Amino acid sequence: MDAIADKTFKTDANSSTSHNYDSPSLLTVIIDTNPVIWEQLEPTLSFKAMLESLTVSINSHLALNNANEVAVIANHYEGAQFLYPCHVSREDEENQQVNFVKTDMYRQFRIIDDSFLSQAFKLFKDDTPPTTQPKNFLSASLSLALAYINKKQSHLKSRILIMNVTPDTHLQYIPIMNSIFAAEKNHIPIDVAQLSPHYNSTFLQQASDATHGVYLQIKTHTALIQYMMTVFFIDLSIRDSVIIPGIKEIDFRAACYVTGDIVDVGFVCSVCLCILSDVSLVGKERRCPVCDVQFDVNVLRKLADRKFAALIGSGANGESGAVKKRKLINGQSNGTGTTATSATASPMPL
Amino acid sequence: MDDSEDEFKSDHEQQSSKGGNSNTRVTSRTRRKAPQAELKGTSGGYAWEDEIQRSWDIVKEDEAGSLAGIVSGLVESRKKRVIKNVTPFQRGIIRNLILVIDLSTVMMEKDLRPNRHALAVENAIQFVTEFFDQNPISQLGIIIMRNGLAQLVSQVSGSPQEHIDALKSIKKLEPKGDPSLQNALEMARGLLLHVASHCTREILIVFGSLLSIDPGNIHKTIDSLIEERIRVQVIGLSAQVSICKEICKKTNFGDETAYKVILNEGHFKDLLMEAVVPLPVNKVNKSFTLVKMGFPHRVSEETPSFCSCHSKLTYGGYICPSCKSKICSLPTICPCCNIMLILSTHLARSYHHLIPLKNYIEVAREDITGEDRGVCYSCQSMFGTGSRYACEDCSKEFCIDCDVFVHETLHNCPGCENT
Ligand SMILES: [Zn+2]
Ligand SMILES: [Zn+2]
Ligand SMILES: [Zn+2]
Numbered sequence: 001m002d003a004i005a006d007k008t009f010k011t012d013a014n015s016s017t018s019h020n021y022d023s024p025s026l027l028t029v030i031i032d033t034n035p036v037i038w039e040q041l042e043p044t045l046s047f048k049a050m051l052e053s054l055t056v057s058i059n060s061h062l063a064l065n066n067a068n069e070v071a072v073i074a075n076h077y078e079g080a081q082f083l084y085p086c087h088v089s090r091e092d093e094e095n096q097q098v099n100f101v102k103t104d105m106y107r108q109f110r111i112i113d114d115s116f117l118s119q120a121f122k123l124f125k126d127d128t129p130p131t132t133q134p135k136n137f138l139s140a141s142l143s144l145a146l147a148y149i150n151k152k153q154s155h156l157k158s159r160i161l162i163m164n165v166t167p168d169t170h171l172q173y174i175p176i177m178n179s180i181f182a183a184e185k186n187h188i189p190i191d192v193a194q195l196s197p198h199y200n201s202t203f204l205q206q207a208s209d210a211t212h213g214v215y216l217q218i219k220t221h222t223a224l225i226q227y228m229m230t231v232f233f234i235d236l237s238i239r240d241s242v243i244i245p246g247i248k249e250i251d252f253r254a255a256c257y258v259t260g261d262i263v264d265v266g267f268v269c270s271v272c273l274c275i276l277s278d279v280s281l282v283g284k285e286r287r288c289p290v291c292d293v294q295f296d297v298n299v300l301r302k303l304a305d306r307k308f309a310a311l312i313g314s315g316a317n318g319e320s321g322a323v324k325k326r327k328l329i330n331g332q333s334n335g336t337g338t339t340a341t342s343a344t345a346s347p348m349p350l
Numbered sequence: 351m352d353d354s355e356d357e358f359k360s361d362h363e364q365q366s367s368k369g370g371n372s373n374t375r376v377t378s379r380t381r382r383k384a385p386q387a388e389l390k391g392t393s394g395g396y397a398w399e400d401e402i403q404r405s406w407d408i409v410k411e412d413e414a415g416s417l418a419g420i421v422s423g424l425v426e427s428r429k430k431r432v433i434k435n436v437t438p439f440q441r442g443i444i445r446n447l448i449l450v451i452d453l454s455t456v457m458m459e460k461d462l463r464p465n466r467h468a469l470a471v472e473n474a475i476q477f478v479t480e481f482f483d484q485n486p487i488s489q490l491g492i493i494i495m496r497n498g499l500a501q502l503v504s505q506v507s508g509s510p511q512e513h514i515d516a517l518k519s520i521k522k523l524e525p526k527g528d529p530s531l532q533n534a535l536e537m538a539r540g541l542l543l544h545v546a547s548h549c550t551r552e553i554l555i556v557f558g559s560l561l562s563i564d565p566g567n568i569h570k571t572i573d574s575l576i577e578e579r580i581r582v583q584v585i586g587l588s589a590q591v592s593i594c595k596e597i598c599k600k601t602n603f604g605d606e607t608a609y610k611v612i613l614n615e616g617h618f619k620d621l622l623m624e625a626v627v628p629l630p631v632n633k634v635n636k637s638f639t640l641v642k643m644g645f646p647h648r649v650s651e652e653t654p655s656f657c658s659c660h661s662k663l664t665y666g667g668y669i670c671p672s673c674k675s676k677i678c679s680l681p682t683i684c685p686c687c688n689i690m691l692i693l694s695t696h697l698a699r700s701y702h703h704l705i706p707l708k709n710y711i712e713v714a715r716e717d718i719t720g721e722d723r724g725v726c727y728s729c730q731s732m733f734g735t736g737s738r739y740a741c742e743d744c745s746k747e748f749c750i751d752c753d754v755f756v757h758e759t760l761h762n763c764p765g766c767e768n769t
């Protein structure tokens with residue numbers, strides 16, 4: 001009786017489709033369009049050559065299944081934006097004379113290729129190159145991609161491919177991490193093609209590792225299309241049976257919030273979860289440099305070395321009211337200072 | 351048997367109404383959302399006070415024969431429930447929680463479908479998944495109350511899979527006898543005894559019965575719970591029980607809201623999911639500290655070697671930075687040197703509790719001019735007749751699906767990230 005009734009209440013929609021190897025999939029590509037970096041890469045790989053390879057790959061993805069879909073997002077220095085699908089006003093459509101692909105191409109390919117190439121072209125045509133250091137909108141691109149996929153995921157399997165050239169600097173840690181977790185939760189693999197031969201991106205390595213995607217640094221640019229077809233365009237359903245290149249070791253170590261040192265054993269504030277490389281960073285007043293809560297003296301004494309233990313020990317016993325507050329909060333507090341109640345130097349409650 | 355018949359008929363009804371101009375997608379959506387709305391008491395009261403509602407009553411075509419209006423209405427009713435409190439609190443992020451599930455004869459009752467027991471276990475499995483997703487550095491243990499005894503079914507640990515396996519095994523266990531709150535509380539107290547002071551100590555009880563068979567004086571147990579700063583939350587499945595109310599009030603510093611009684615199936619799940627969010631640190635229950643943690647690095651090996659956690663041969667794993675032993679999975683406590691081992695990404699998972707994303711505000715219909723047929727900022731779909739929600743900071747407009755996704759899963763505003 002219960003067994004029969006049980007079945008009625010199974011609401012897991014994915015379980016029935018997961019083994020259907022023919023089910024259509026959605027490919028979301030995030031292209032890094034930072035003009036400064038592309039200019040540096042120009043001798044070996046031009047932006048145009050990358051777009052050409054990408055177009056071929058996208059077409060082959062569309063050819064695999066009639067119901068396959070693509071979305072293309074540009075991670076531009078002025079902000080992330082959709083290249084396809086894109087709602088163009090009627091006038092723009094008429095003004096556009098340039099045909100980027102041959103008109104006798106298979107219609108389904110032509111519409112998509114034309115649309116995203118013309119949008120990409122517009123990005124570069126409209127703008128004068130930036131004078132200041134361009135910002136990296138990777139978290140915005142990922143957020144847009146994930147929201148788009150979320151809307152589509154009821155009937156499509158999805159994956160994200162990031163064509164990255166920009167280094168990690170200026171990336172916001174928390175938004176990127178939030179995006180990675182959302183992808184992980186919704187079972188969306190993030191594949192990363194690191195096109196710059198000079199550096200690797202720690203964030204993107206972690207992203208592909210957490211979501212079971214592929215991270216590959218492409219050093220031989222002439223073979224870009226080969227990489228795309230053999231590594232990144234392997235359908236999700238056969239990924240388990242194919243050996244795909246992986247990264248052996250990823251640096252999961254953490255950085256201290258105050259000194260910026262990379263640590264493998266650290267001390268974590270139980271309230272705001274900031275990481276400190278040494279107990280003595282809390283100072284004589286035993287306050288968290290990020291969220292300003294006051295720590296329990298007994299626990300600290302156990303953790304700290306003798307010198308510092310003596311310091312906080314004396315601080316707790318004598319010198320009341322007049323203790324000057326030591327400012328440890330600096331620019332690196334990473335926005336985690338949520339409940340920072342401005343603490344007045346008060347006598348120690350002991 | 352009635353249930354399965356209902357399901358069949360509702361399917362049939364939707365199939366025939368689909369004959370109009372609505373496409374398959376709308377139909378499948380309706381089917382997915384309908385049960386949820388159906389379960390919610392229409393008068394906002396108890397389920398049994400409501401008129402009988404059949405799933406096919408909800409699906410009615412509008413004048414044009416379309417289901418679109420109904421669908422958006424249903425989605426919207428779901429949306430009402432996700433507006434959360436966004437004031438940042440100091441929360442006890444490192445949690446130790448004992449989940450207590452009633453497995454007495456009353457759990458065989460079929461007032462919740464398919465029965466209380468099956469639903470409670472099903473919901474508990476989802477709770478465990480969600481709990482570890484949002485509280486990656488926390489620990490959980492599971493106890494059942496059956497036949498007057500408390501039984502430990504899953505040891506306190508940080509591994510969701512072990513708990514889920516344990517829950518699946520008790521799914522087959524038949525509820526029996528009466529529950530004993532005191533026995534369960536004492537056992538949970540014992541499990542929480544050694545927990546360090548910077549962690550929270552919590553007990554969450556799913557209580558279906560209206561009585562408790564206790565071997566001694568339960569008030570003594572309550573007193574010792576208060577002494578040890580263990581906070582108890584109870585989810586009642588039938589009606590308010592005075593002793594539960596007292597336990598919750600006394601262990602939560604006079605706060606009575608920790609005791610809740612469910613209205614219907616949907617509400618049951620909501621209450622469990624509320625317990626996933628870490629509790630605000632109470633003024634009385636304050637002990638902040640630094641916790642020593644290791645951030646191991648991952649290795650992959652050509653030849654297998656033994657891991658220190660299961661003594662099995664594995665290719666690669668994580669190396670504890672302080673004692674160099676190999677561990678299979680994280681987060682965990684190193685079996686050799688007892689240091690807590692985590693990835694820095696696990697910490698990042700809890701950040702959204704500390705910095706919640708602002709709720710979007712609904713854009714009033716009057717503000718939408720007739721000509722303005724905008725698209726949702728994040729998913730590029732046309733708004734059409736559906737309502738739209740705007741971010742206060744970046745004033746970008748989002749559709750309801752994206753709003754729910756952004757606040758429940760993503761915790762980033764795509765518009766704000768783009769400025
Ligand atoms: Zn802190
Ligand atoms: Zn092991
Ligand atoms: Zn160790």
Ligand SMILES: [Zn+2]
Nearest residue numbers: 726729749752
């Ligand atoms: Zn949307």
Ligand SMILES: [Zn+2]
Nearest residue numbers: 741744763766
């Ligand atoms: Zn915003």
